[in-house]
Amino acid sequence: MKKVKFLIPAFALVALTFAGCSDDDGGDDQPVVTKLALADPAQAALTFVATSPEAQVIALDTDASTVTVEQVLAEGESKAEWCVVTIQSASQIKVAPANNLTTAVRTAKYRISAGTVTPVEFTVTQDFPEPVDATLSIDLEGEYGYFFTAPAAGGDVTVTTVTTNAHLWTAELDPGYGDEPYCTLKTASGGSGDALVVTFLPNTQGMMQSGASVTVSAGNAEPITIYISQDAPLATSVTIYDADWANVLTSPYGVNFAKDEFSSAKKQEFGVEANGECSVKVVAVGTETEVTDAWIESYYGRGAWVIYAVSENKTGAERKLDVILVGENDKELFRMKVTQAGV
Known part of the structure; x- marks a missing residue:
């Protein structure tokens, strides 16, 4: 009888030990999420009309029992109170924006998460109504x-x-x-x-x-x-004529004014045949250095090149400047050597 008394507690202890191991192995197990995706990839970008928009339901392809949704906010962005997102089940999310009464398109971005798998995101874009008075x-x-x-x-x-x-x-x-x-x-x-x-x-x-x-x-x-x-292309070549377009002139060509011969009424005009656009520069004699305070006025346009003195020469000596016609790459195409008598 003494042997039986000792054996019963021993068997009971072994039984309790196995029972305890069984509870520990299975009591905290949770289903592992292995997939989370949009059933329709096109639902990654939802669009809604401005007024009376119909709610849309996003379908998920997942083995999760629960999911969470949060708005993804950029720096300085406010929560989209105008858009209500509701989790209907682990595989369905309802998106319902309010009427857009503003004058601009509005958007919001959301992230769906479940377990440790990669989250999926979707955006909501809502149009705005056509303005009554357009600008x-x-x-x-x-x-x-x-x-x-x-x-x-x-x-x-x-x-x-x-x-x-x-x-x-x-x-x-x-x-x-x-x-x-x-x-x-x-x-x-x-x-x-x-x-x-x-x-x-x-x-x-x-x-x-x-x-x-x-x-x-x-x-x-x-x-x-x-x-x-x-614009016309810049010229690469020109032919210069006298005022009557009768004679071709050769560069450099001399242009002379009397000491008291000035103003546009005393202008000298020349015909220009160019294969593109030209511009005029008043320069120091024999150079390409432009003169800012020149006593000559010159311009070119519509096939005519005009030169005249702007003031009477009171220096007592003749004065000289050159006027050049330039084209592509600022290349000199023709030079007029202008002299105004001093006496």
Whole structure:
């Protein structure tokens, strides 16, 4: 009988030991989350209309029993009180924005998390209502109309930036006269802050091209018309004629004025045949150094080169300056040697 008394407590202790191990192994086990993704990847970017938006439900592909959702805030960004996000289940999240009564699109970004798997994110973008009174402006000076001149080289040229409170602005090009338009629209529409870009062909005409215009419209705002020109290419060669276009002149060519022969009424004019645009410089004799306070006035335009003295010569001695016509790369194309008598 004594042996039995000792054996019973021993068996009981062993039984308790095994029971305790069984509880420890299984009592704290939790299901491990192995996947979390949007069932439809397109739902990573939800869009809503401005007024009376219908709620959308995001479907999740996950084996999680619970998920959490939080808004991802950029620095300085406020919580999107206008958007209500509700977890309906571990696999469904409801997104319901309020009416957008502002004048701008609004957005919010959210992150869905479960366990230790990589979170997934989605964005909410809500449109704004079309304004009753649309506004429209551009960043060109336009006291007497809007004008823009593109470079002769052509290419895609930003004409202006368009600002509007409407959803979109649209542009329409009038190519003007001529058989072949020298420009086309690169951007026919855009949102506020977008650039109006026009594509120009290289100008090989030897003169400025003009006549085209672009009209920009937005909502019920007053449309804006921009008149578009294109610079002539810079000249690489010129032929200079006398005032009657009868004789070809050779560089350098001498131009003389009497001491009291001055003002535009006493100008001397020369014909210019150039394969591009030219500019005029008044320089010291025999140099290319420009003179800032010159007694000569000279300008070029529309095939004519004009030179005249601006004052009477009271120095008692003749005075001299050169006037040069320059083209591409500031290259000298022709030189006039101008003298005003002193007596």
